Amino acid sequence: MIADEEGFLRPLVEEDACSGCALCEKTCPPLTGRASDKRANPNVFAGWHKDPEIRAKSSSGGAFSALAQSILADGGVVVGAAFSEKNEVAHICIEHPGDLDRLRRSKYVQSRIDGTFQATRTFLEQGRRVLFVGTPCQIAGLTSYLDDDPDTLFTVDFICHGVPSPELFRCYLEWLENRFGQSLDAFNFRDKRQGWQNVMASVRVGDGKQSLLKGPLNSYYHGFVAGVSLRPSCYECRHMNYPRPSDLTLGDFWGIGEVEPFPFPEQTTRGISLLLANSEKGDSLLHKAAPKLVLVERTREEAQRRNIHLQRPAKRPAARDTFYGKVAQSGFAGVETVLRLPLKRRAVQWVKENIHPDVVKRLRRMAR
Template sequence: MTGSEICSKDKCSGCMACFNVCPKACISMTPGKLDHLYPEVNQDLCINCRMCQRVCPENNHLSLHYPLTAFAGWHSDREQYLTSTSGGAATAFAQTIIRRGGVVYGCASEPGLKFRHTRIADLESLVRLKGSKYVQSDIGHIYSNVKQDLKSSLTVLFIGTPCQCAGLKSYLGKDYDNLYCVDLICHGVPSQKLLKKHLNKISSGKADYVTFRKGNDMALRVFDKSGEKIYYSNVWNQRYRDVYYSAFIDGYTYRDSCYSCGYARPERCSDVTIGDFWGLSNTVEHDSVNGCSCILPITEKGYKLVKESELTLIERSVAEAVDGNSQLRHPSRKTRRVRVFQSLLSVFGADCAYRLCELDRIFTLRIIKPIRRRLKV
């Protein structure tokens, strides 16, 4: 068995189901294009059992289901709401599960620039999961930890990208009544190595911790070991200043699989889908500055979790949610610019290739627009 026999490289989402299932632990994740991680099989240890191939969600597509309804919502506790990404739905679900004696698995941003899925069992530690990390989270051996918890009859909430939820479900191979899966609406993930290289460059190696969003303020904030903020760049107000964030927003640095993602559609693989409620009618009274969650219950179990959580909910139509959020309709587009970027990568590196591909837009923004403003034309 080789890595590309598990599934084709352009389809591999890096969900790590194969890595978790291998009985000989002979699969490692190694960097490929744009430093994204792909499975590599140690031929000396492999016994050709093909469990990695069988467990891959690319080879065995999960059944997907259309949402039961849609809610615009936010955490009813103002403090929790303001410290979350969109409306704090993920935090509200996590609190519900922990109050029931369960455990939560989600992506934590950790000092030392690590972004990995971790197990949280108490309310105080939930803060570690808060906030979107615009990078691919490291799953490690989390799926096998989830299985152990499920077998010990603990209630488990797993929060992740759709491909990670699919990876977990494929790995488990059967439904568990005590498992809740919540997936994020996702437009694609850059690799951790790409982010680390960038952070080290902009901070001369001082970066220790980062955040990507505070409500609707989409800004990269970088902190050093003492907790002092050493860098801030808002991706919209300071367009093109931060190359990592700009390239992420413009869809240049995702995995190849993100451009053909099978989960970027209204039908979903989890119990609840959450994201930003973009396109929410302005007749709905909500805090548009600090964000609003789009909450799509997919299963009855998911619906109950939504209703029992500390959320202020306004029922909307699924069509409104889907219309406002392109990731619920189709994957990110691999535009001609992205294709050119990928062919320039090996020669120029990611930063320079991105700037070259956006040169016309950067020129318009930095040169043409200020001239027009001055001339008032």
């Protein structure tokens, strides 16, 4: 996999080394168009981890951690996306609960698969249970590569808005370092200090301080949400809908309680996971993790109401056509103004970032 001119990783065939077996073409999901054999009508749950600390450290309700803990407890392996020391995002394999935090939390950038497909095959051949987490297209790629769906492999994808390029993220971090005048030790896309629904990123800089990224400092995320920085294939994604490619799908349960009353409204500031059990293996994985989770059955209608990416991919905005050309020319500074929110949304964002959600709620109640 090598970076293209926009910095997205793409497969490149080394013609000199190619034996012409065409295995790459036979296993490439977009080329084979192989359909998933998972459920067209998955079982839907809302859920959250019973341990408040784990939940606070997770993007949504911490469902991933409960699934991973149940696999690791049985001597299995968990494969997912982690930050490297250089703040690059790549898939790694972990075998000990102490390493779980490296996989926790969403990283809104394309993750390098490196050798994890091959490693997964080796672990499965050794008879070990493997939990592999990735974007829907990564899961489709893995199952196609393995050409098998052994009982010991559990695949988990998530509702996916799409991925920006690793090069854009690198430029963004460089730009932030200039703004802070210090090197960045750690980046968190989902800092929940201002509540789950108020998605905010934060950085830890050289002096150990964890700073929330407000206003223009969070423009990478605003551009991601607006869909201006996604991989071209994300706008044509074929894995959004049902049947999903994985045994279990995770997401944020945005809009919980909007279709039918949700009996735990006090939980909505802490993070609620959406879980779709897409196969019997998905059911059994959930069953094993259930002692660590609170699970509430919900409907597909409610799951889809605010999670548009269970129905269709992100729309490609006109600004996408020139976006990466500007990045190549002038780095993140060249696109920072493109990524800025329109004036009206900037005002709403300011309130979200600077006034605690509980205060906003109280003011709304008083206004009524």
